[in-house]
Amino acid sequence: MNALSLASQPEPHEAGYSRQRAWVEVDTDAIARNAATLATGLAPGCQLMAVVKADGYGHGAVPVARAALAGGASSFGVATLAEGVQLRRAGITAPVLVLGNLIHPDELRSCLRWQLMPTLSGMREALLCQNLAAAAGRPIGVHLKLDTGMTRLGVDWQEGPRLVAAIAELADVQLLGVYSHLANADAAPADDDSITPCQVQRFASVLAALRQQQLDAGCRHLANSAATLRGPDFHYDMVRVGLALYGHSPALHLAAASALQPAMQLRARVSLIRSVPAGIGVSYGHRFRTSRPSRLAVVSIGYADGVPRQLSGQIAVLHRGRRLPQVGAITMDQLVLDATDAPDLDVGEVVTLLGQDGDQQITPADWSQRCQTIPWEILCGFKHRLPRLPLGAH
Numbered sequence: 001m002n003a004l005s006l007a008s009q010p011e012p013h014e015a016g017y018s019r020q021r022a023w024v025e026v027d028t029d030a031i032a033r034n035a036a037t038l039a040t041g042l043a044p045g046c047q048l049m050a051v052v053k054a055d056g057y058g059h060g061a062v063p064v065a066r067a068a069l070a071g072g073a074s075s076f077g078v079a080t081l082a083e084g085v086q087l088r089r090a091g092i093t094a095p096v097l098v099l100g101n102l103i104h105p106d107e108l109r110s111c112l113r114w115q116l117m118p119t120l121s122g123m124r125e126a127l128l129c130q131n132l133a134a135a136a137g138r139p140i141g142v143h144l145k146l147d148t149g150m151t152r153l154g155v156d157w158q159e160g161p162r163l164v165a166a167i168a169e170l171a172d173v174q175l176l177g178v179y180s181h182l183a184n185a186d187a188a189p190a191d192d193d194s195i196t197p198c199q200v201q202r203f204a205s206v207l208a209a210l211r212q213q214q215l216d217a218g219c220r221h222l223a224n225s226a227a228t229l230r231g232p233d234f235h236y237d238m239v240r241v242g243l244a245l246y247g248h249s250p251a252l253h254l255a256a257a258s259a260l261q262p263a264m265q266l267r268a269r270v271s272l273i274r275s276v277p278a279g280i281g282v283s284y285g286h287r288f289r290t291s292r293p294s295r296l297a298v299v300s301i302g303y304a305d306g307v308p309r310q311l312s313g314q315i316a317v318l319h320r321g322r323r324l325p326q327v328g329a330i331t332m333d334q335l336v337l338d339a340t341d342a343p344d345l346d347v348g349e350v351v352t353l354l355g356q357d358g359d360q361q362i363t364p365a366d367w368s369q370r371c372q373t374i375p376w377e378i379l380c381g382f383k384h385r386l387p388r389l390p391l392g393a394h
């Protein structure tokens with residue numbers, strides 16, 4: 001067989017997960033259940049937007065989107081044009097809002113073509129939309145973003161009513177929604193958060209002004225996961241839920257608020273078992289030294305897969321309901337476990353780095369607390385070198 005014909009044959013390691021070294025399992029049923037749980041907790045008439053940016057927070061945007069729809073989500077939020085097009089190419093027809101700012105006329109033209117709603121932060125983009133929609137002979141639906149205190153995207157909230165009035169004058173631009181984004185919604189009650197009430201009050205004052213001027217705001221939305229879990233005062237017509245959809249709580253004090261189920265399991269396989277004496281240095285820099293005759297297990301996953309190197313020596317993995325400590329520096333492609341107390345752990349066996357095994361669980365928050373980041377960054381840090389394995393009916 002020559003190299004060309006080989007290229008079209010699947011390699012054994014591609015044929016099934018029984019030969020993968022490491023992978024991300026995605027329980028799409030958990031996504032659907034989380035969507036249903038979240039939808040049940042919404043104010044009457046409020047819609048659920050599933051935020052599937054960053055490849056569905058690392059879970060795979062398309063399977064997540066399908067499962068979220070099945071669970072009751074009615075629209076999607078993405079960050080980039082390409083993420084929106086990916087959903088359309090997969091045959092998903094529900095409304096999609098691009099949360100990032102699109103600046104080039106070609107990007108806005110693509111929105112029109114693929115029926116994606118761009119977010120407008122000012123009149124410049126509104127006029128671009130008008131021009132290209134008029135040229136195409138069909139209207140473009142948009143959402144307007146107000147900056148109520150996040151100080152990132154959006155037009156200053158005080159400009160809101162004027163801008164809505166100006167957009168209403170554009171024949172081919174349909175204002176389908178007005179929204180804002182909270183900077184501090186995950187604050188604990190003890191934090192004495194003054195930012196959120198201020199943002200809510202500003203948002204409400206713009207909406208009141210629009211009502212007074214009989215301007216239609218379309219769908220009004222404000223809440224991310226944290227604000228959604230905080231309660232119906234934040235829900236308006238729609239909530240934009242990311243982290244909670246994937247089964248994680250945006251803050252400890254909100255964890256009890258709903259029965260969410262983590263959808264991701266990160267698993268990897270043992271590639272080598274070593275027996276070493278006491279006093280042996282392990283991995284780069286010998287940051288760990290065995291204190292007893294030890295059985296070490298090398299696992300085929302590393303920081304190039306998205307396991308943060310800062311977690312070296314600070315995590316454990318699960319195997320048959322036990323916790324095995326990771327020792328020494330996490331390297332690009334491998335990490336080492338102390339399996340001295342797990343004599344049954346063998347080459348080829350699977351360990352769980354994140355997720356559930358028996359009654360034990362390791363969450364992205366367990367990791368993020370140890371390396372000064374947040375669960376969001378852990379989840380979307382998993383690289384495409386790790387195959388995604390969707391499990392479930394969706």
Ligand SMILES: *Cc1c(COP(=O)(O)O)cnc(C)c1O
Nearest residue numbers: 051099181224225240241242243
């Ligand atoms: C990412 C994002 C969300 C979702 O945030 P979570 O905290 O993950 O729920 C909501 N709204 C906007 C504008 C976002 O960019």
